Amino acid sequence: MAENEADAGKDLRLERLTKRFGDFVAVDDLTLTVPRGSFFALLGPSGCGKTTTLRMVAGLEDPSAGRVLIGDQDITHLRPYKRPVNTVFQSYALFPHLSIFENVAFGLRRRGVKDYQQKTRDMLELVQLGPYGDRKPAQLSGGQQQRVALGRALINEPGVLLLDEPLGALDLKLRRQMQIELKRIQTEIDVTFVHVTHDQEEAMTMADTIAVMNHGVIEQMGAPADLYENPVTTFVANFLGQSNLIKTNVIGTSGGEIVLDCHGQKLAVAAARSHADGRSAWLGVRPEKIYASVAGVEDRTDADVLTGGRVTDVSFIGVSTQYLVAMPWGQELMVFEQNTGSRPSFRNGDEVDLMWAPDHAFLLDADQDAHAGMMRPEDRE
Amino acid sequence: MTGSLASRERATAAVPPPPARRPAGRWLADHLVLLLGILVLVYMFVPIGYIFALSFNQPSGRGATAEFESFTWSNWGSVCEPEGLCESLKLSFAVSLTATVLATLLGTLMAFALVRHSFRGRSASNLLIFLPMATPEVVMGSSLLAMFVSLGFDGVLGFVTIVIAHVMFCLSFVVVTVKARLVGMDARLEQAAMDLYANEWQTFRLVTLPLAMPGIVAAALLSFTLSFDDFIVTNFTAGQSVTFPLYVYGAKLKDFPPQLFVVGSAMFLVSFAVVIAAELWRRRRSTWSR
Ligand SMILES: Nc1ncnc2c1ncn2[C@@H]1O[C@H](COP(=O)(O)OP(=O)(O)OP(=O)(O)O)[C@@H](O)[C@H]1O
Numbered sequence: 001m002a003e004n005e006a007d008a009g010k011d012l013r014l015e016r017l018t019k020r021f022g023d024f025v026a027v028d029d030l031t032l033t034v035p036r037g038s039f040f041a042l043l044g045p046s047g048c049g050k051t052t053t054l055r056m057v058a059g060l061e062d063p064s065a066g067r068v069l070i071g072d073q074d075i076t077h078l079r080p081y082k083r084p085v086n087t088v089f090q091s092y093a094l095f096p097h098l099s100i101f102e103n104v105a106f107g108l109r110r111r112g113v114k115d116y117q118q119k120t121r122d123m124l125e126l127v128q129l130g131p132y133g134d135r136k137p138a139q140l141s142g143g144q145q146q147r148v149a150l151g152r153a154l155i156n157e158p159g160v161l162l163l164d165e166p167l168g169a170l171d172l173k174l175r176r177q178m179q180i181e182l183k184r185i186q187t188e189i190d191v192t193f194v195h196v197t198h199d200q201e202e203a204m205t206m207a208d209t210i211a212v213m214n215h216g217v218i219e220q221m222g223a224p225a226d227l228y229e230n231p232v233t234t235f236v237a238n239f240l241g242q243s244n245l246i247k248t249n250v251i252g253t254s255g256g257e258i259v260l261d262c263h264g265q266k267l268a269v270a271a272a273r274s275h276a277d278g279r280s281a282w283l284g285v286r287p288e289k290i291y292a293s294v295a296g297v298e299d300r301t302d303a304d305v306l307t308g309g310r311v312t313d314v315s316f317i318g319v320s321t322q323y324l325v326a327m328p329w330g331q332e333l334m335v336f337e338q339n340t341g342s343r344p345s346f347r348n349g350d351e352v353d354l355m356w357a358p359d360h361a362f363l364l365d366a367d368q369d370a371h372a373g374m375m376r377p378e379d380r381e
Numbered sequence: 382m383t384g385s386l387a388s389r390e391r392a393t394a395a396v397p398p399p400p401a402r403r404p405a406g407r408w409l410a411d412h413l414v415l416l417l418g419i420l421v422l423v424y425m426f427v428p429i430g431y432i433f434a435l436s437f438n439q440p441s442g443r444g445a446t447a448e449f450e451s452f453t454w455s456n457w458g459s460v461c462e463p464e465g466l467c468e469s470l471k472l473s474f475a476v477s478l479t480a481t482v483l484a485t486l487l488g489t490l491m492a493f494a495l496v497r498h499s500f501r502g503r504s505a506s507n508l509l510i511f512l513p514m515a516t517p518e519v520v521m522g523s524s525l526l527a528m529f530v531s532l533g534f535d536g537v538l539g540f541v542t543i544v545i546a547h548v549m550f551c552l553s554f555v556v557v558t559v560k561a562r563l564v565g566m567d568a569r570l571e572q573a574a575m576d577l578y579a580n581e582w583q584t585f586r587l588v589t590l591p592l593a594m595p596g597i598v599a600a601a602l603l604s605f606t607l608s609f610d611d612f613i614v615t616n617f618t619a620g621q622s623v624t625f626p627l628y629v630y631g632a633k634l635k636d637f638p639p640q641l642f643v644v645g646s647a648m649f650l651v652s653f654a655v656v657i658a659a660e661l662w663r664r665r666r667s668t669w670s671r
Pocket residue numbers: 021024026044045046047048049050051052053090
């Protein structure tokens with residue numbers, strides 16, 4: 001990290017950035033720093049302000065308030081063509097009247113780069129479009145167009161590359177391939193990537209830092225594993241992966257743990273993982289962190305245990321089996337179990353106890369909506 | 382075995398063979414659209430064919446030329462023979478070209494302003510643009526004449542006043558045509574150009590203008606046609622000048638030289654050639670890159 005010290009002056013910084021469209025606040029008082037050379041993912045549901053944020057960085061939208069800085073240079077009001085920033089547009093925005101070659105060469109030619117021809121050919125090779133240079137954008141498939149858009153921005157080796165869902169139109173195989181390619185290019189040319197995506201898996205595998213955005217504000221920002229393991233809001237808990245949120249009451253603390261009452265059963269959670277301060281709170285547990293055992297057989301004192309569950313649904317997914325377990329207070333909890341084959345799976349109606357390690361759970365404020373950020377199954381990929 | 386045979390027989394008996402008329406009926410049904418299409422085309426092209434035929438006519442006397450008398454090539458070689466015909470053609474071309482250039486320039490700028498900028502009175506302007514198109518030409522022509530006269534133009538009615546009038550009514554069509562093109566244009570293309578280091582002028586020259594061009598060309602062609610064809614407004618504003626439509630109208634009242642049909646045929650051939658060339662160019666351009 002020592003060599004990054006000198007580059008620290010080239011970080012992308014957004015300071016209290018706000019964008020209003022009439023009365024509607026699309027981006028609300030956003031402050032964040034993207035370290036130079038990092039891969040930063042902006043994740044959030046449709047309409048949360050991701051594109052608007054990128055457009056303000058690119059200079060295509062005037063902020064209503066706040067500043068955009070690269071290093072110490074304030075670029076808030078710089079014309080787009082004077083910024084060391086390039087964009088891969090969500091809608092590609094390829095020039096329909098120019099060939100693929102001319103599309104990709106556009107940026108280099110505007111800056112008067114001498115050997116633009118060779119560079120353009122190399123870039124076309126890189127995005128696997130070598131033979132298509134003479135075509136027009138309308139003669140390419142959606143995925144090919146997307147790669148043109150990518151190449152057209154990448155070729156300029158900008159300080160900051162903004163990618164607005166650059167892989168959205170690709171099929172799964174090509175998408176994985178381009179993810180690896182993108183990541184490789186990013187480390188190779190040392191460009192700061194700000195990558196917008198709907199796809200949480202994509203964000204988690206590629207990014208150094210993820211910011212989860214909702215209604216124009218950043219709900220949480222951090223390394224992918226931190227966000228997943230220790231979400232601070234119900235929105236993040238539900239939006240990144242799936243979570244069981246159980247209503248509990250705080251009854252005290254003991255030795256770095258918070259003691260909870262959950263419908264008459266006693267539970268604990270690490271104090272460091274508590275983001276609640278009221279008397280009641282949501283206890284969150286990821287489904288894969290829960291271990292289900294035949295009722296009354298195992299009695300673990302080091303674990304959180306909930307008794308009285310009954311299996312109501314079993315779905316076999318291949319690598320895992322997903323159970324729905326109805327609890328005495330009526331809630332159904334999700335439990336995922338790896339198919340290691342070491343024990344037979346449960347069946348509908350089986351009585352089970354659920355247990356998990358106290359430092360795998362997290363505690364959230366009870367005044368948040370337990371369903372915030374939940375996706376309907378058809379939205380998932 | 383026998384049972385199934387019998388039932389097969391019964392089945393064929395139950396469906397009587399199609400009547401002999403049916404194929405003809407189906408043929409008609411299948412080809413009705415084609416037939417109607419051909420009829421409409423004939424309807425459209427008979428008058429034009431008539432013009433072509435009469436351009437080779439050698440009328441025996443003056444005046445009556447509605448009947449084909451005897452064949453000759455000579456009309457095509459002596460277009461300028463009837464007095465004033467070529468002068469009127471020249472004036473028409475001069476008027477139409479000038480009006481087209483002016484109307485296309487002004488109209489394109491107006492369209493850009495109306496689509497790209499919001500200003501006070503934009504929606505009002507959008508509406509007012511349509512007014513000249515909706516105004517009956519007779520009304521427009523007479524009020525133009527009244528205006529020119531009251532402005533003291535009555536002595537010099539001619540080229541300038543015709544052009545002013547033509548630019549005025551062509552303008553609406555140009556604005557509407559170019560606007561349609563600009564509205565359908567993705568503003569993000571220009572933003573992408575700017576994002577890729579093109580300044581405002583380069584963006585306009587390399588992206589905006591080429592994309593708007595089909596609309597601008599269409600508008601220019603439309604203007605030219607409207608202006609070249611115009612009789613009513615021109616009749617009011619021409620003074621002593623005679624454009625081609627005015628000449629034809631005047632000739633109709635006196636004699637009707639066969640050279641008029643030559644000009645008509647030639648104009649048709651030229652526009653036809655232009656359309657074909659445009660189509661060929663379009664096709665070649667889209668296959669080039671394959
Ligand atoms: N020019 C505009 N005028 C008015 N409202 C706008 C404008 N541009 C965006 N918005 C609104 O701002 C909000 C954020 O839009 P934005 O495009 O940033 O969403 P997004 O997070 O990129 O969504 P998606 O994932 O669907 O692309 C949306 O509710 C949108 O309707």
